[in-house]
Amino acid sequence: MEDQLKTKKKMEQQQQQLLHFCDSKHPLVFQTGLYGSRTCCGCQELVYGTWYWCSRDGCPTYYHHKSCAELPLGLHHPLHSIHPLILSPYQIDYGKDIQFSNCLLCNESRNQYTYRCFRCDFNLHFTCASLPLTTMEAEFHDHPLTPILKSFTFTCDICGKEGKGMPYLCNLCSFWVHGRCASFPRMVKVVRHKHLLHLTHSSLEFHQPDTRFCQICVRKVDTRYGLYYCSRCDFVAHLNCAVDGRNKENINLKEFKDVDEVPELNESADSATYEVKKSNMKEDGTQIVEEIKHFSHRHDLKLTNEVPNNQICDGCVRAILTPYYSCVKCEFFLHESCAKLPPKKRHPLHQHPLVLLPMSTYFWCQACYRDFNGLAYGCKKCSFYLDVHCSLISDILTHKGHEHPLILSYTTQKQKCSCCSNESEQVFCCSTCEFALDYKCATLPHSARYNQHEHPFTLCYRPEDDSGEYYCDICEEERDSKQWFYYCEDCSYPAHSKCILGEYPNCKGW
Numbered sequence: 363m364e365d366q367l368k369t370k371k372k373m374e375q376q377q378q379q380l381l382h383f384c385d386s387k388h389p390l391v392f393q394t395g396l397y398g399s400r401t402c403c404g405c406q407e408l409v410y411g412t413w414y415w416c417s418r419d420g421c422p423t424y425y426h427h428k429s430c431a432e433l434p435l436g437l438h439h440p441l442h443s444i445h446p447l448i449l450s451p452y453q454i455d456y457g458k459d460i461q462f463s464n465c466l467l468c469n470e471s472r473n474q475y476t477y478r479c480f481r482c483d484f485n486l487h488f489t490c491a492s493l494p495l496t497t498m499e500a501e502f503h504d505h506p507l508t509p510i511l512k513s514f515t516f517t518c519d520i521c522g523k524e525g526k527g528m529p530y531l532c533n534l535c536s537f538w539v540h541g542r543c544a545s546f547p548r549m550v551k552v553v554r555h556k557h558l559l560h561l562t563h564s565s566l567e568f569h570q571p572d573t574r575f576c577q578i579c580v581r582k583v584d585t586r587y588g589l590y591y592c593s594r595c596d597f598v599a600h601l602n603c604a605v606d607g608r609n610k611e612n613i614n615l616k617e618f619k620d621v622d623e624v625p626e627l628n629e630s631a632d633s634a635t636y637e638v639k640k641s642n643m644k645e646d647g648t649q650i651v652e653e654i655k656h657f658s659h660r661h662d663l664k665l666t667n668e669v670p671n672n673q674i675c676d677g678c679v680r681a682i683l684t685p686y687y688s689c690v691k692c693e694f695f696l697h698e699s700c701a702k703l704p705p706k707k708r709h710p711l712h713q714h715p716l717v718l719l720p721m722s723t724y725f726w727c728q729a730c731y732r733d734f735n736g737l738a739y740g741c742k743k744c745s746f747y748l749d750v751h752c753s754l755i756s757d758i759l760t761h762k763g764h765e766h767p768l769i770l771s772y773t774t775q776k777q778k779c780s781c782c783s784n785e786s787e788q789v790f791c792c793s794t795c796e797f798a799l800d801y802k803c804a805t806l807p808h809s810a811r812y813n814q815h816e817h818p819f820t821l822c823y824r825p826e827d828d829s830g831e832y833y834c835d836i837c838e839e840e841r842d843s844k845q846w847f848y849y850c851e852d853c854s855y856p857a858h859s860k861c862i863l864g865e866y867p868n869c870k871g872w
Contacts (some may be wrong), residue, residue: 380414380431382424383449390414390424390431404430404475405489408607430475433488437477440495441466441511441528442484447477449488465490466513468542469527493541498530500539501548502561502588505532507539518543520563521601522587543588543601550590550604551611554578554710554757554770555597558615559590559604578603580771580791609772611713635705635718654687656701658720658737659694663687663701672811675700676721678750679736679868680807700737700750707739709748710757710770711788714741716748724869727752729788730801734868749868751805759790759804763823763846766794768804779803781823781846803846810848812836812862815855819848819862826856836861 379389393413400409403424412428435449464471467490477486497506507530517524520543529538549558554577574583578599583589590604591597603609639662640653652665658677670682673693677700687696706715711729716739719725725738729752740747757770763781768790771777776785779800790799809818825832825843832841836857841847848862849855866872 388416388418391417400425402427402430406474439491442479445479445481447479450476450478467528468540469525500544505534507532507544520588522584546601549615551613552604552609553611553713557592557594559592562591563588574598575793576600576603578609579773580769580793636701661689661691663689674870677737679870712741712746716741730805732868733866752801764797766792768792768799806859810862817850817852819850822847822849834858834861
């Protein structure tokens with residue numbers, strides 16, 4: 363009986379493995395469950411649901427959606443009936459040069475698997491190869507679309523791009539569209555907005571072309587073509603931004619009517635974060651919680667208003683300010699605001715609710731790219747973590763260092779921060795001028811202490827004078843006049859932010 367169970371288990375394991383052309387040496391292992399932080403090698407979208415991957419140490423980590431991993435290795439297609447097409451990687455090696463292969467149907471060179479005839483240099487993206495060559499229905503258009511099986515130059519009425527390819531046509535509306543663009547959903551739900559967004563095209567919602575910017579990437583939107591729009595809030599988003607796996611919420615839209623809001627997460631603090639041990643009522647009816655048992659510490663914590671002596675909060679890893687909770691048995695300090703952080707919250711950088719986690723040896727914040735060992739908001743399924751400061755910033759930021767509101771831009775293209783010149787995929791952009799701010803600079807403390815210096819340093823956004831020569835008085839190296847710095851006005855003492863804060867400013871005891 364035991365041998366039969368072992369044989370059955372071995373057969374099940376073998377059935378859950380797949381030999382794939384991307385890694386012919388090792389089988390890909392089948393997995394189930396939500397993932398979301400890796401990219402599929404086949405379609406370049408984030409991996410969710412059921413998927414395959416190569417788990418061997420020292421081997422390139424190949425991740426695939428189940429559907430992408432199980433694509434047929436060859437097929438016959440009506441657009442190239444004389445030869446079979448072979449499934450191939452998206453890169454083609456022409457001697458020393460690696461090039462993307464252009465798809466005959468969409469005439470684009472996207473980095474996804476391609477069905478290819480090597481004898482005729484004929485290529486079809488596997489997503490284009492699956493498009494119907496008969497009449498198709500688009501969710502956002504009232505009439506059927508007919509494929510034109512001839513390649514010519516046209517402008518797509520959805521994406522607005524002019525190029526050579528094989529379009530789909532609505533004869534009643536003279537509506538031309540790429541096959542890929544015809545597959546855009548009629549509605550989407552993005553993390554950044556509480557209402558459903560509807561695909562709008564041909565300026566149906568806009569009486570004339572106007573200057574709009576996408577509220578996901580903070581770049582201009584051409585309102586003459588397709589976009590996703592919320593008419594209740596005047597929220598506009600590019601098509602590709604709204605359907606990007608990092609921005610789109612994976613929910614069943616059939617559960618919601620067109621005008622319904624998706625229920626928001628309850629972010630109120632409750633007994634999941636701390637238990638009240640002792641409290642008093644003031645004369646005005648305000649309750650003062652004097653003693654708590656916080657989930658992150660083994661001892662009770664008492665509220666104090668005494669001025670601390672250069673102590674650091676174990677929650678946010680910043681200098682302690684009153685009021686705060688402290689432990690009488692050990693060196694543990696927690697701002698009152700940190701103690702009252704909600705146990706769960708949503709954040710515009712992640713599709714899933716984030717859970718408040720206790721202190722650890724260290725986390726790596728995926729907003730500011732810094733190590734930290736304080737409280738964290740995290741999604742363990744996706745290995746996504748944020749420090750307290752980054753978790754508190756919403757997608758619209760008002761900062762003392764810039765005169766206009768800043769909007770979070772989350773794209774696949776890196777953008778340069780105006781304050782430190784580092785590049786990041788997630789920066790706060792100004793829709794009025796060419797200013798950008800990354801999370802690392804956005805969360806710099808407005809004041810800081812340095813060793814035994816008697817005065818605090820203040821974060822400054824412009825050069826302290828017009829001398830044209832700027833140096834750090836700590837490392838004595840030159841400073842970039844465009845970059846923010848810390849300054850002691852009493853001593854006329856300027857310094858780099860890295861020199862004031864150290865290499866690990868979000869790690870206590872490092």
